[in-house]
Amino acid sequence: MTTNEYLKSTIRSVPDFPKKGIVFRDITTLLKDPAALKQVVDLFQEEYKNKNITKVVSVESRGFIFGAALAYKLDAGFVPIRKKGKLPAETIRQEYKLEYGTDAMEIHADAIQPGDRIVIHDDLLATGGTIEAACKLVERLQGEIVGLSFLIELSFLNGRRRISKYPIQTLITYDSE
Numbered sequence: 001m002t003t004n005e006y007l008k009s010t011i012r013s014v015p016d017f018p019k020k021g022i023v024f025r026d027i028t029t030l031l032k033d034p035a036a037l038k039q040v041v042d043l044f045q046e047e048y049k050n051k052n053i054t055k056v057v058s059v060e061s062r063g064f065i066f067g068a069a070l071a072y073k074l075d076a077g078f079v080p081i082r083k084k085g086k087l088p089a090e091t092i093r094q095e096y097k098l099e100y101g102t103d104a105m106e107i108h109a110d111a112i113q114p115g116d117r118i119v120i121h122d123d124l125l126a127t128g129g130t131i132e133a134a135c136k137l138v139e140r141l142q143g144e145i146v147g148l149s150f151l152i153e154l155s156f157l158n159g160r161r162r163i164s165k166y167p168i169q170t171l172i173t174y175d176s177e
Contacts, residue, residue, distance in 0.1 A: 128159030
C-alpha cells in the first residue's frame, strides 16, 4: 500500500456535507490514529528540514493542526492567518473570491520579517483561492515562500493552476469527488 493509499484509508468521507453533492473529507479520523498522525508530521518535516525555514504560516482552522506541529519539528515560528476581525493586534487584510461573493483573511502586520523563509500550510487544496490569498499576505510582508504544503489535494478542482509558481507538497490526492 502506498503512502497516499494508507493515509487516504484513515480519512472518513462524508457525503452531502456541508451541502448536497459535496463529499467532505473528514481528517478527524486520521488525527485520532497515532501512526497516521506521526507519519503525516514526519513527511511534512522531511520535505522542509534542510531548507532553513524560519516560519510556518497556516490558514484557519484545520491548517493550524499540522502547521503548528511542522513549525515545532522545524524549530521555526508559527504564524496564523485568520478570518477578518479575529486577530487582536494590527493586521493586513487580503480579500479573495468564493463561489458566491468574497471573503477576507488577515495576518498580524509584524508576523513576518523581510527575508523570512516561509512554508504555508493548509489542510486542503481545492480551488486554490484561499492559499493564493495567503501567499499574497506573506509576500506583502516580504516573506520568501519556500513551499506550500497540504494534507489533501482535490486535483479535479485544478487549484494548482492558481499557485503553480510555488513548490507544492501534497500527501493525499483525490482525483474525483
